[in-house]
Every structure is written in C-alpha cells, then in structure tokens.
Amino acid sequence: MASSCLTPLSSPLCSQYSSLSLPNSNIAFSSPSHLQQLHSLLIKSGAPISSLSFPQIASVCALSSPSAFSYARHLFHRSADSPEIFLWNTHLNTLSSSSPSDALLLFNRLLSSNLLPNTFSCSFALKACSQLSHCLLTGKTIHALILKLGFDPDVFLNNTLVHMYSSFGAMADARLMFEKMPKSDAVSYNIMIARLTKDGEMELAREMFDVMPERSVRSWTSLIAGYVQWKNPREAVRLFVEMEEVGVRPNEVTVVAVLAACADLGALDLGKRVHQYGNRFGFLKNVRVCNTLIDMYIKCGCVQIARKVFDEMAERTVVSWSAMIHGYAIHGQGDDALELFEEMRKAGIRPNPVTFVGLLHACSHMGLLEQGRKFFQSMICDYNIVPEIEHYGCMVDLLSRAGLLDESLDFIKKMQIKPNGVVWGALLGGARVYKRVDMGEEAIRQLIDLDPLNDGYYVVLSNIYADAGRFDDAAKVRRLMRNKGVKKTPGWSTIAVDGVIHEFVAGESDHAQVEEIYRRWDDLLVELRVRGYVPDTSVVLLDMAESEKESVLYRHSEKLAVVFGLMSTPPGTVIRIMKNLRVCNDCHAALKLISEIAKREIIVRDRNRFHCFRDGVCSCRDYW
DNA sequence: TTAGGGTTAG
Known part of the structure; x- marks a missing residue:
C-alpha cells in the first residue's frame, strides 16, 4: 500500500x-x-x-x-471499503426511494464531510434526482462530480446516468451518454429501449433491440410491452413467440404484457396457454398477473373463467374488483356487477375512478337510470372523486338511452370539462333511438369539429333522417361525407378455428371457402325468412337499389364469420367472433335467429361490448 | 449496498 x-x-x-x-x-x-x-x-x-x-x-x-x-x-x-461510507449509502439507498429530496440533502452532507462518496453513493443520488422533476441540473452536477472522481469507466454508474437523463426526457443527453460510455451492456440498451417504447418510438426501439449484442428477458419484455401499449398486439404476440423459440424464459412481467396483447386480439387459445404457463411457474401469486388474466378472459368472452381466477386470488386489489365489475358490465350482466360492488364495499376496498366507469357502464346498459345517478353523486360526495370525461360519457349515455335527451343536453352544457366525441356520440345514439332529429343535428354539429373523419357519426345521422322520412337530408349527409373525404371504415370480423384466425372483411371474398360460405348463407336465409327475418337495409348507407342493399347486408363480415363457424366446428361448439365496429341492427337480428336455428351460442365482441346470442335472444337485451 | 420491463376505463 x-x-x-x-x-x-x-x-x-x-x-x-x-x-x-x-x-x-x-x-x-x-x-x-x-x-x-x-x-x-x-x-x-x-x-x-x-x-x-x-x-x-x-x-x-x-x-x-x-x-x-x-x-x-x-x-x-x-x-471505498470504509465501513462509514457503507452506512451513508445504506441511508441514501433508503431515502432515494422513500424521500428523494432528503436523499439529496444527505448526499450534500456527505460531500461536506470528511468522507468521499463512492460509486454507490453517486448511484443513489442519481436515482433520487431521477424521481424529482426539477432536479436535472442537480443530476448534471453529480455527473460532473463523477467525472472528477474518475468514476466514468463504471458501467453501473453510467447506466444510472443514462437512466437519469432518459427519465427527464433529455434524450439527446441520454443518447450521447449511451454512445460515449466506454463500455455498455444489456442494461444500457434496455434503458434506452424502455424510454423509446414509452415515447412511442417503436421503430427506434426495435432498431436498438436488433443490434444489441446480448438480450435479456427484460429486453424482450420491454419491446413486447411497447407493442401492446402502442396498439400493435399482433407484433407483440409475434415477438413473444420468437422469444420462446430462442429459448428465453418469460417471467411475470412478460406474461402480463403478452396477456394484454391476447386481451386486445381476443386470442383466447394463446391466453389459455400463457395461463397454464403462469400456473406452472407460480406466477398466479402475482396480483398483476391475475388482474391481467381476468381482463384477458373478459375480453375473450369468458366471464365465468375470469370470475374463477378472481375467486381463487389470494389477494385482490381495487384493480381486480374494477376489472371484474367492468367485465360484467360489458357482458350485459349488470346485476352481477352491482352485486360485486356491494361485496367490494363490504370487503372495505375503496373504489377508484375506474370502478365507477364500470358501474356507470353497467347502469347505462341495463337502463338503471336512478341507480346510475346515485353512483355518480356518490362518487363525488362519498369518495371525493372528480368526474373525468369517461364518467360524463357514461352519464350522457345513461340519460340518452333512457330517452331523457333534453336533460342529457343540459347535462353536457353544465359539464366541468370540455365534452369530447364520446359524449356527443352518446347523445347522437339516443337521438337515433328516440327519433329526435333536432338532437341528432345538435350532436353532429359538435362532432364535425371534434372528430370530423369518424364515419360512424354520419351513418347514424343519415339513419335518423331516413327514419323521419327525410331522404333528401339523408342524401345530403352522404354528400357531406364525400366532401369531407370521410371514408367508411371497412368492417371486419375474425374467428379462430383450430388455432387459425380467419378474417372476413365486409364485401370482400378472398376466403378460400367463400363459395361454400355463400351457399350456406343462402340456405340459412331461407330459414331466417321463415322465422320472420326481414332485411333492414336502412343500415346500408349507399346510393343503390334495395335489392343491391340486401346483397351488401348479406356480405357483412360477422354474418360470413358466423356461417364459417357453423360449417367448420362440431355441433354445440360456442362460436366466438371479434368485430372492429359495432354490430349493425340487421346482423343483430339475424344472429339472434341463427343462434336459435343452429342451436349454438354465438358470442360477438364488438368495439363496445359483448353480445351473447343464445336461443334467439341476446345478452344485451337489444339495448346497446 | 447501485441501473432496466408490468394490471382495471376510453
């Protein structure tokens, strides 16, 4: 020495x-x-x-x-090995998570003591900075100190610095740090990838992932979670499969991400497989895994399995309860939703804003007007929850569905926040059901500003005019759509048979078995007519003859998917369909009858909720 | 003793 x-x-x-x-x-x-x-x-x-x-x-x-x-x-x-600095670091470590500003004060005291900070001390101080929005400058000062003390070759510390800069969104600095550091490892890349995925820079994140010398389970998970977050669940699933193929073992966080992707896609088979995998590795002890599992089963149309997962959980959070309540609401089981809320209250779990979205949803879909009003009031008065746009959306939906359109409009005008397209869309929906042209026009005036390219709204308004016999005005709406360049979103439906996803797009006929599907439909149509089915051509918003409109109706994607399901699965099998738009009136009527004729349960997930057709009736009770 | 990924609405 x-x-x-x-x-x-x-x-x-x-x-x-x-x-x-x-x-x-x-x-x-x-x-x-x-x-x-x-x-x-x-x-x-x-x-x-x-x-x-x-x-x-x-x-x-x-x-x-x-x-x-x-x-x-x-x-x-x-x-560096001084026992004293170890003690300081222990305190710094604790404070850096529990009270970051105190950690920085302590770090300051360390600097004026007769001890020198070591790499650990600096690391804790940087962690503290990262958690305080105003401490970028402090972080930079610590960075300077690190250089002065000669800690710059330390990979761990450099990674902490990259993270510190990235957590402030100072990506130019983070990238510079990342590129200049003498040695980087998987963590350095993971930090960058995590930030890029949060910012929606998925292409850049993917580039980094592709070039990194070594990938850990976190690298895969970050990217998979990123794809889920940015609404690319297909790519998330593709990456998950690739991850398994190269032999990287998914952990709890990966499982959460891929289950969320399954929920988005309605990919029940993969979801079930991931469930089994999680069970085998003891992941079901993890609350977040179970919460995501509940959500996956709900969004794949399996409320009962979701409830089983819920019942078997050792510990439940407000998220578990809210997910289950919302699940019941979108499956048309409003009474179960309300019952579960009662249990939740008795269990002493405090509801959060999301819980109330589920409850209000349940009320509006069951026409429980007074109960819904009570929940809204209770949320504000008993739980001090400030209503968010989603709550207002549910309330306008509740009032409009109940036919209280004037009160609904009044409610919108008194809102504390600016109404969005969902709020005005709910009023428009009510205007259609109750044939209120004035309300439809009021709503569309706002919607043209808020969401001018959403074709759905124009369709509804045109239907309102057509219902009132104002065909010239209905035609004007179609012209308006053309002038504004609004394109009709093509409807598609998917059905999984033997693990293969079959997609049907309205009006397109590129499925391998399309001829047989059409033949089966024609046979079915005969039976449908016998049972009183009359095609509802009012949902076709095109300038054409009635007979042509019927042809368009018969090629709606959910009808084709259901017919394909009937011909390619054994009798008694539940048919599960996913649709990108809402089910139209005509398909709804047809599917009710088909469930009766074919003696099949047909579960359709549309963009808003589930419809479970069984024995000629739908779980939505024709109220959707 | 230090760094990186995750849950319910819309």
Whole structure:
C-alpha cells in the first residue's frame, strides 16, 4: 500500500491552496502535490491509519488540478471499503426511494464531510434526482462530480446516468451518454429501449433491440410491452413467440404484457396457454398477473373463467374488483356487477375512478337510470372523486338511452370539462333511438369539429333522417361525407378455428371457402325468412337499389364469420367472433335467429361490448 | 449496498 502511494507526482503549484490545512487534522499544505508528499511521508512514518484521512486528501486532490486526479482516484479506492461510507449509502439507498429530496440533502452532507462518496453513493443520488422533476441540473452536477472522481469507466454508474437523463426526457443527453460510455451492456440498451417504447418510438426501439449484442428477458419484455401499449398486439404476440423459440424464459412481467396483447386480439387459445404457463411457474401469486388474466378472459368472452381466477386470488386489489365489475358490465350482466360492488364495499376496498366507469357502464346498459345517478353523486360526495370525461360519457349515455335527451343536453352544457366525441356520440345514439332529429343535428354539429373523419357519426345521422322520412337530408349527409373525404371504415370480423384466425372483411371474398360460405348463407336465409327475418337495409348507407342493399347486408363480415363457424366446428361448439365496429341492427337480428336455428351460442365482441346470442335472444337485451 | 420491463376505463 505504501509503495504505490509513494509514486512521485509532479502536480503544478496551485496558488489557491497555499497554506491550507485539512479539517480535523494538523496537516497543512501549500499545493495538491505538497499534500501528496505529506501524505506519502505520513504513510512512510507508519502513522496510525485514522490520521491518513484518504478521502479528505483525495477530495482535495480531485477538486484541485487535473493532474492530481489519478492520485485522488487511487486514494479513493483505498477509502471505498470504509465501513462509514457503507452506512451513508445504506441511508441514501433508503431515502432515494422513500424521500428523494432528503436523499439529496444527505448526499450534500456527505460531500461536506470528511468522507468521499463512492460509486454507490453517486448511484443513489442519481436515482433520487431521477424521481424529482426539477432536479436535472442537480443530476448534471453529480455527473460532473463523477467525472472528477474518475468514476466514468463504471458501467453501473453510467447506466444510472443514462437512466437519469432518459427519465427527464433529455434524450439527446441520454443518447450521447449511451454512445460515449466506454463500455455498455444489456442494461444500457434496455434503458434506452424502455424510454423509446414509452415515447412511442417503436421503430427506434426495435432498431436498438436488433443490434444489441446480448438480450435479456427484460429486453424482450420491454419491446413486447411497447407493442401492446402502442396498439400493435399482433407484433407483440409475434415477438413473444420468437422469444420462446430462442429459448428465453418469460417471467411475470412478460406474461402480463403478452396477456394484454391476447386481451386486445381476443386470442383466447394463446391466453389459455400463457395461463397454464403462469400456473406452472407460480406466477398466479402475482396480483398483476391475475388482474391481467381476468381482463384477458373478459375480453375473450369468458366471464365465468375470469370470475374463477378472481375467486381463487389470494389477494385482490381495487384493480381486480374494477376489472371484474367492468367485465360484467360489458357482458350485459349488470346485476352481477352491482352485486360485486356491494361485496367490494363490504370487503372495505375503496373504489377508484375506474370502478365507477364500470358501474356507470353497467347502469347505462341495463337502463338503471336512478341507480346510475346515485353512483355518480356518490362518487363525488362519498369518495371525493372528480368526474373525468369517461364518467360524463357514461352519464350522457345513461340519460340518452333512457330517452331523457333534453336533460342529457343540459347535462353536457353544465359539464366541468370540455365534452369530447364520446359524449356527443352518446347523445347522437339516443337521438337515433328516440327519433329526435333536432338532437341528432345538435350532436353532429359538435362532432364535425371534434372528430370530423369518424364515419360512424354520419351513418347514424343519415339513419335518423331516413327514419323521419327525410331522404333528401339523408342524401345530403352522404354528400357531406364525400366532401369531407370521410371514408367508411371497412368492417371486419375474425374467428379462430383450430388455432387459425380467419378474417372476413365486409364485401370482400378472398376466403378460400367463400363459395361454400355463400351457399350456406343462402340456405340459412331461407330459414331466417321463415322465422320472420326481414332485411333492414336502412343500415346500408349507399346510393343503390334495395335489392343491391340486401346483397351488401348479406356480405357483412360477422354474418360470413358466423356461417364459417357453423360449417367448420362440431355441433354445440360456442362460436366466438371479434368485430372492429359495432354490430349493425340487421346482423343483430339475424344472429339472434341463427343462434336459435343452429342451436349454438354465438358470442360477438364488438368495439363496445359483448353480445351473447343464445336461443334467439341476446345478452344485451337489444339495448346497446 | 447501485441501473432496466408490468394490471382495471376510453
């Protein structure tokens, strides 16, 4: 130890250090090099270790001249194992998560003590900065200190710095740091990928993922979660399958991400497989895994299995309860939703804003007007929850569906926040059911501003006019659509048979078995007519003859998917369909009858909710 | 003793 400290050093004289002394010691020195020589002498003379004060000397050297840095660095490493700094770090670590600003105060005290921070101390301080929105400058100062102390080759610390910059959204700095660091590892890439996915920069994230030398389960999970977040669940599933193929074992977080993708896609088979996998590896003890599992089953049309997962959970959070309540609501089981809320209250779980969205949804879909009003009031008064746009949307839907259109409009006008397209769309929906042209026009005036390219609204208004016998006005709406360049979103439906997803697009006929599907439909149509089915051509918003409109109706994607399901699955099998738009009136009527004729349960997930057709009736009770 | 990914609405 002594010999290395005695290495001759030739540091230039530093005038501001003339006649200085170290605090709590009798060492006086005139320059950093003088201090180093004194230090060497002390070591040589066999002075007690406590009087050598490595950190103090190191800090003076480090903060004086660049040529003294290496000596400082050397001394620092001597003091790094000091039990004292370990204690400081322990406190810093605790505070960096529980009270970041106190962690920074403590770090400041450490700097003015006779100890030097080590890489751990700096790491905790940076973590504290990352959690305080106003501390970018402090983080930069610590970065400077890290350079001065010679910690810059430390990969761990550099990763913390990349994370610190990225958490402030200072991506130019984060990237510079990432590119300039002498050595990077999988964590460095993971930090960058995580930030890029959060920012929606999926292509850049993918580029990084593709070039990184080594990938960990976190690298895969970050990207999969990113694809889920940015509404590309297909790519998420594709990546998950690839991850399994290359032999990386998914963990709880991966499972959460891929289950969310399954929920979006309605991919029940994969969801079930992931469920089994999670069960095998003990992931079902994790609340988030179970919450996502509940959501997956709900969105794949399996409320009962979702409830089983819910019932078997060892611990439930407000998220578990809210997911289940919302699940009942969108499956038309409003009474179950309300019952579960009662249980939730008795269990002492405090509802959150999302819980109330589920409850209000349940009420509006069951026509429980007074109950819905009570929930809205209770949310504000009993739980101090400020209504969000979703709550207003549910309330307008509740009032409009109940036929209280004037009250609904009044409610919108009194809203504390700006109404959005969903709110006005709910009023428009009510205007259609109750044949209120005036309300439809009022809603569309707002919607043209808020959501001008959404074809659905124009369709509804045109139907309102057609219902009122105002065919000229209905035609005007179609012209308006053309003038505004509004394109009708093509309707598509999917059905999984033997693990293969079959997609049907309205009006397109590129399915391999299309001829047989059409033949089966024609046969079915005969039976449908016998049972009183009359095609409702009012949903076809095209300028054409009635007979042509009927042809268009018969090629609606959900009809084709159902017919395909009937012909390619054994009798009694439940038919599960996913649709990108809402089910139209005509398909709804047809599917009710088909469930009766074919003695099949048909479950359709449309963009808003589920319809479960069984024995000629729908779970939505024709109220959707 | 230090860094990186996750849940319910719309």
